[in-house]
Amino acid sequence: MRPDDPQLKRLEPPKLNLLEQTYLPQILGGLAVTGRHILQSALGKTFTVEYPREQTLRSPNYRGVHRLNKDEQGRVKCVACMLCATACPAHCIDIVGATAPDDWPDREKYPESFVIDELRCIYCGMCEEACPVDAIELTSLYDITGFSREEMIFDKAKLLSVYDVTKDAEPMRTAPLTPPDQPQPKAHEYATAIEAPPGTSQP
Numbered sequence: 001m002r003p004d005d006p007q008l009k010r011l012e013p014p015k016l017n018l019l020e021q022t023y024l025p026q027i028l029g030g031l032a033v034t035g036r037h038i039l040q041s042a043l044g045k046t047f048t049v050e051y052p053r054e055q056t057l058r059s060p061n062y063r064g065v066h067r068l069n070k071d072e073q074g075r076v077k078c079v080a081c082m083l084c085a086t087a088c089p090a091h092c093i094d095i096v097g098a099t100a101p102d103d104w105p106d107r108e109k110y111p112e113s114f115v116i117d118e119l120r121c122i123y124c125g126m127c128e129e130a131c132p133v134d135a136i137e138l139t140s141l142y143d144i145t146g147f148s149r150e151e152m153i154f155d156k157a158k159l160l161s162v163y164d165v166t167k168d169a170e171p172m173r174t175a176p177l178t179p180p181d182q183p184q185p186k187a188h189e190y191a192t193a194i195e196a197p198p199g200t201s202q203p
């Protein structure tokens with residue numbers, strides 16, 4: 001958006017009156033919240049979640065690690081147009097495109113290599129917004145870990161394996177999102193499958 005765009009709204013900080021400038025109302029408001037929690041805690045109400053055994057509900061459009069989607073024929077959907085890598089503000093997507101195989105008449109190119117550095121990513125979602133064929137999506141997985149930086153650099157096989165283990169619980173965004181009151185996938189249950197991806201030697 002350009003700075004002179006007529007739709008741009010400039011917000012001014014709210015003006016504080018004399019009392020608010022002492023910050024006493026805000027401090028007392030904070031103390032009231034703390035006091036209410038202490039009282040509820042004394043009455044037996046718990047506020048903690050025993051993660052990972054218990055998990056809180058995540059928003060249906062939560063943005064976790066990426067996956068590369070496959071088409072109906074099991075091929076990677078990506079057409080190596082580079083739009084996601086161009087849109088990425090963190091410069092963490094690296095794609096090497098190649099001429100598509102002769103028996104892929106629906107596209108000119110495919111990604112010979114597709115790598116995302118999940119540690120550099122800021123999970124903004126610009127890549128999935130930019131993709132014209134819904135090939136890249138962010139999943140709800142947030143607790144994928146690794147012992148080295150290299151393990152958190154996802155190559156094409158790993159990104160496709162994320163699709164394999166999440167596709168049933170998280171249909172492609174072209175399908176409706178899971179309503180918030182539906183059971184959500186438990187991210188930690190996917191981790192083993194993703195870290196040891198099934199054979200993904202196909203393009």
Ligand code: SF4
Nearest residue numbers: 088121122124125127
């Ligand atoms: S979510 Fe944002 S930062 Fe991460 S790869 Fe996509 S565009 Fe880049």
Ligand code: SF4
Nearest residue numbers: 078079081082084131
């Ligand atoms: S994932 Fe989508 S935007 Fe990125 S290169 Fe492939 S087709 Fe283009």
